[in-house]
Amino acid sequence: MECRREENLKRCNCTYEPCPKKGLCCECLKYHLSLRQLPGCCFPPEAERTYDRSFEHFARLVSEGRI
Known part of the structure; x- marks a missing residue:
């Protein structure tokens, strides 16, 4: 299967600019x-910008109804 990197980049909301994995x-x-985290695309924009990608942060956002 070929990667659709250019298509993926259109939906990628990651604000970490030097990331070599963008679109991949x-x-x-x-x-x-591997770090017990979720990628930025799982978070709303204001939460993604905190760079706290932990499962715990995601669970807090869900419990607060923000996701």
Whole structure:
């Protein structure tokens, strides 16, 4: 399967500019899961900008009804 990097970049909301994984969703997901995190695309923009990608942060946002 070929990566659709250009198409993925249109939907990528990651604000970490030097990220080499932008648009490479499979690599991004593998990286973040290895750190017990979710990628930025799982978070609303204001939460993504905090760079707290932890499962715990995601759970807090869900419990607050922000996701």
